[in-house]
Amino acid sequence: MTFFMRTARADDLQTLYEMAKLTGGGFTNLPPDRKALAAKLERTEQALSRTDESIQDELILMVLENAQTGQVRGTCQIFSMVGQSWPFYSYRLGVLTQHSRELGRTFRAQMLSLTTDLEGSTEVGGLFLHPRERAEGLGLLLARSRYLYIRNHRARFGDQIIAELRGVIDEAGGSPFWDGLAGRFFGMSFQEADEFNAINGNQFIADLMPKTPIYTAMLTDSARAVIGLPHPNGRAAMRMLETEGFTNPGYVDIFDGGPTMVGQIDSLRTIAQARDVTLSALHDKSGDKMLIATGRLADYRCTYGFVREGEDGAISLDADSAALLGLEPGQTFSMAGRA
Incomplete structure (x- = not known):
């Protein structure tokens, strides 16, 4: 094995930017924007320079390096405590059951409710492996290196951990979920909203999104069909998360409808076995x-x-x-x- 994981440095900016351009859109944690990536590297440097052991709102960006060539070929991120700078929004998928005596029928309506249930969780995300390196178990190395980092700095993280999986993106780079729901309220394409969120955060959701539950029956067929589904390229990542001990309790991303997986840090397989x-x-x-x-x-x-x-x-x-x-x-x- 010539590859190893390390924490990112300021001089990784250009390589990260080049990888970000390969993601294909909908990859909020790795935007192809130099300023946003530089800010992530600065946050990482600040987190790594802190010596006191406490939980703070921090970002740790890590990279996969080939020791023989010095090339960076993958990256991943850890957010120690989400929802501190601005609300961390998700949709929670639920069912409302109602019964009519007169009709003798029971009606079950699937609903999406805007929630901040997951605020305060640790989040793992931003995992990207260069297409030419998708072999030798390097995806697992990227993913699991984060869990050992958390274990070895345990006082800096809470108890709950989440992972947002990218939702279904069409061939044109759009999101059927966004087009069928949020796009109707915001008057922006998915690409515009995704880019804005990656750079500026999602506070605009709080300002403009309706707070009332949304009946999925009122959405387009194409939007309903992708609720809670990962992007085809993310199915392997979902299986890795499930193997690690994450579950899918019904939270979905407000932009692309992808699933948010949830776990308990001390119960994750890597951490429990280490x-x-x-x-x-x-x-x-x-x-x-x-x-x-x-x-x-x-x-x-x-x-x-x-x-x-x-x-x-x-x-x-x-x-x-x-x-x-x-x-x-x-x-x-x-x-x-x-x-």
């Missing part, structure tokens, strides 16, 4: 393939490594992975089984 160990020796590339991480804040690194555990509990690691993380015998690192 343990801290001391490196006793180095070996050639053989053993059990594990997710391994070391370092705090700006020094955090994560990769796959080959681990051997002796009958006496002694832990050895392949020399290449140890070199990627700067590990030497006698030092400690975190490890979790490969999902």
Whole structure:
């Protein structure tokens, strides 16, 4: 394995911008806008420079680097506590049941209710892997490196964690959900609203969106058909989240109708399985393939490594992975089984 995860730096701006242009739209956390990306890098630098252990409204942007070439080939983000700078809106999908004695019938109406239920949650998002690198389990490395980061900085995060999946986007780059619902109130295309939200936040939703529940039967067929569905390219990500321990309780994104997955941090598979160990020796590339991480804040690194555990509990690691993380015998690192 020549790839490893690290926290992002200011000099990653150009690479992040080039990757953002490959996302295809609807990717709010990775906008193709230099100013917005620079602001994310600045927020990350501020978070990594803070030494006190408390929960604050912070962003940690991480990147996937090829150690041989120095190229950055993927990225992901952690938001420590959403809904602090402006409300964190979602739709909650529910059902209203009513019964008519006169007709002898029961009516069940599916409804979308605007809510801020998820405020205060930690959010993982912004995961993007360069199309040429979608092999060797690098998507899992991107995703799970965030969970080990959270575990190793546990005092900086709460109990609930969420992940918003991009909804269905049509071939023209539009959103059937937006066109059938919010677009009618805002007079803007999905691309315009998505770009505005990525750069300025979604406070305009609070100003203009109707607060009353919306009956889905009143939406267009195309809008109803995509409620709660991930983008086809996001189905694998949804399966990864489910494997990790996230569930789908019926929250959907207000822009594209994609599902919002919800979990409890301490119950996530990576975090529950992880343990801290001391490196006793180095070996050639053989053993059990594990997710391994070391370092705090700006020094955090994560990769796959080959681990051997002796009958006496002694832990050895392949020399290449140890070199990627700067590990030497006698030092400690975190490890979790490969999902």
